[in-house]
Each structure stands twice: as structure tokens, then as C-alpha cells.
Amino acid sequence: MTSSGVTGTGVPGSGVTGTEFAWAALGGAPHLVSRVSAVARDGALDSRLPVRELARACVGACALAGAELAARRSGRRAGREVPRVRVDDGAVATAFVSERHLLVDGRAPVTFAPLSRFWRTADGWVRTHANYPHHRARLLRALGLPADGSAEASVDAVGAALVERSAVDVESAVGAAGGLAVALRTPEEWAAHEQGAAVARRGLLERGWLDSSAVRVLAPLAGDPLLPAAGLRVLDLTRVIAGPVATRTLALLGADVLRVDPPGLPELADQHADTGFGKRSATLDLTTDRRAFEELLASADVVVTGYRPGALDPFGLTAQALAERRPGIVVAQLSAWGAYGPWGGRRGFDSLVQVATGIAAFEGSEERPGALPAQALDHGTGYLLAAAVLRAVTEQLDEGGTRFARLALAQTAAWLVNGVGGGERRPPGASQADSYDGPEPWLTEAGSGLGRLRYALPPVSFAGGPADWSRPPGPWGEDAARWS
Known part of the structure; x- marks a missing residue:
């Protein structure tokens, strides 16, 4: 296995903004960051740690990856021709708590259960x-x-x-x-923990190639809006928030996304509705429906996995096995703690990673632990994961190769604790708008098979790109396990 991933501690250098650091980790050309502008809003995602900066950087890098691929597929290669990206703190802050803003026929979502605390x-x-x-x-x-x-x-x-x-x-x-x-x-206790030390030796993400398969060919983009992921089939094997946010974003940008779940493990209804925009949802038992799954895999362009490391290995879903069965595919893998170290096979969620890595102690008080204003590790990692897929496809258009990307909530947490981009509340060149006074400008409504939905608009935005998903979510598992 060959890797071109960014390695090291994941600590931004002096004077490097969060967007610049994330874009470098994704392997993007440095000069393209100049295509990104920000609208700063005081009060958005306020916290002791630089959550606003992390959110802005993850969304900005994702939008830039989409704009870059759109330019590449439109026959434009020069950096000055990449569509401009605009990141608005208001849109980002609203999207980072999208699960709280969802209303289904006026009903508020069910979030944490009584024993999750x-x-x-x-x-x-x-x-x-x-x-x-x-x-x-x-x-x-x-x-x-x-x-x-x-x-x-x-x-x-x-x-x-x-x-x-x-x-x-x-x-x-x-x-x-x-x-x-x-x-x-505490952060110090996590740094001394064996898993914390293993995370610290990694970069923000890992990415690279598994073979030298042929250059990818995609049809030129046509029509309005620009959909850089059009023509890509994405097999979504993720659950909860981070992975589904990534695939929801790829669906926004035109990908045909099919989420596949085991039939005996239903997703939480409100969680599925929030992250199901633009996608279809099917169920398959991989132990008995292998032929149907292999047929899906045979024409998939991207596989995104978000289960505990090792859980899907018996089904031939390691990156190397996928490369052998489907040369030229992009494999994007997500975990809570990283697929290494003593906690490499452990289950985890955003709230738990905040507790282990010292975030909850830092955000709390002597009387009680605290929490970030959003499940920012989930959402931020989700946008980075989507960005990694988009960048991999862009590279395949020129260089080919079966590509992989690996991200972990704990690695995103390390980036946050280490300061993201030096803790800058207002990045260079940002325009200062009014304060963030609420989510209303970035909420909309639509009918669906689940009822009337109020939901957060996508924060990923570039000139000529989509402003909303092409379809609302439907009931979990209602679709056939086949491509459109």
C-alpha cells in the first residue's frame, strides 16, 4: 500500500489558517485557497475552543474541492477559473446543528436518549x-x-x-x-494515554493510492447548477452523523448515493431524516444477500464506510480487498478513534471522543464537564471526508489509481485542541457581517414521504453550484438495492 497522506502531529504552522491547513492535508494546490472567502459572524458556534474556525475550515475545504472538480470537468484547469467559494459562518453554524433544527410535520427531533449523558x-x-x-x-x-x-x-x-x-x-x-x-x-491525560499518543503521531487525515489503475474518465459537466460529482455512484455504508454528512454532501454535488444498512439494525428515524437528503436508502444482509451486494459494488465508483474498524473486514471490504475487486475505486473510511492503537477496534461517537480527548474537561467547569456547541467532530469530519473523496476523483482524472482516505473523529479532535488555525476568529480577508442572531436565514421547508420537513440548507457553496438537495429523504430502507 502506498500513501501520500499528510503525517505528523496535525498542528497548524504559524500564520496558517484552518482552511489552508485542511486544504494542504487534502493535497490541494496552495494557490487555490485564494478562491475561498468568508463571511464572519460573531456569536456563531461560540466556545472556548476554536469550533467556529474548525467548522469554517472543513466546509471551506469541502466547497473548494467541489469547485476544483467542477472546473476540471468543465475543461478549466487554471486556478483563476475555479469557481469562487463563499463560506458564511451563519450557514455553517446552522448546518453544524442540523439535527436540532429538523422538524417533521412541526415535531422537534428526538436527539439523546435518557441514558446518553x-x-x-x-x-x-x-x-x-x-x-x-x-x-x-x-x-x-x-x-x-x-x-x-x-x-x-x-x-x-x-x-x-x-x-x-x-x-x-x-x-x-x-x-x-x-x-x-x-x-x-483532561487534554494532558489523553496525551499520556496510549491511544492519545497514537493519534498525536498521525496527521489530520491519511490519503493515498493502492494501485496504478487507469485514469478515470467522466463526462464533461453540462447544465445548471454545476454538479461536480455527477455520474459517480457512491455506496454509503455509514451510520449516525459523520459518514452520512459526507455522503449527504456528495449527493448535493450530484452523486448517485445509495445507503445500505443491515435490515435488523434500523437507523434512528430523525437522524436518518436529517442526513438522508439527496440519497436513497436500502437494506441488505451481507451474510445472505452477497450476490446483490456484489452487483452494487461492481459498478460503484466510491465506497464510504463508517463502521467500527474491522467490522466489515469479513465481507471483503478492506481498502486493499476493494482495490483488488474494483480497481479504480475510491475508498473512504471513517472511525471514531482511528484504525490503530489499543482503541483501534473500539466503538465511539462524537460525544465520547469529546470526553476522552479533554474537550469536555476544557469546555466544562470544576463542577461539571462541558460540551462543544455542536457535534462538531462529527460534522467537521464529515465535510473533510467528502472533500477527500472529491480530491481523490480530481486526482484520478489526471493520474488514475485506486485511492483511499482515512479519517477519525479523534484526529479531528486533536486538530481542534491544537488550535486549528491559531484560533483566529476572523480569517484574513473575511468580510464582517452582522452577528449570528439565529438560524432562520439558512432554514427552508419541503414536502417528503416522511411529512413536511423544516431543515438546514447545505453550507457548501461555490459560484454556479447547487443551493439545495435535489430530493428530500424518504423512509429508512424503502428503496430497492440497485443504482438509479
């Missing part, structure tokens, strides 16, 4: 994640509690059980049972 332990704090029924059952089983009690009784029982145990003991016991619980750590 911070808990006091005998020596500190632990955070659990139990939004899915199977994760809730594993948490309760690990603590020796019945899984059939009421939500209120379960909260009381879990609280009583955890206050008697150490945070690290809970983390270990629940993790061993396949559940999700992470002890609160």
Missing part, C-alpha cells in the same frame, strides 16, 4: 452513549441491571451503580460488553 463516578465522571436499543441493553447488562425497566427507573439505577465505581473501571467493563462509556480525561 454524563454520570458521576466514585472518582470523577463518565459519559455513556445509549441512543440505540442494543447499546442501551449492553450498558445495562455490563452494570448488572435489568434492561426491561422504565426509562426513569433505569436512570436512577445506572446513577446508583456508577457512583460506586471508578470511571476507568466503568469504561473498561462497559466497553468489554460492547457498550459505550468513556471516562473524562
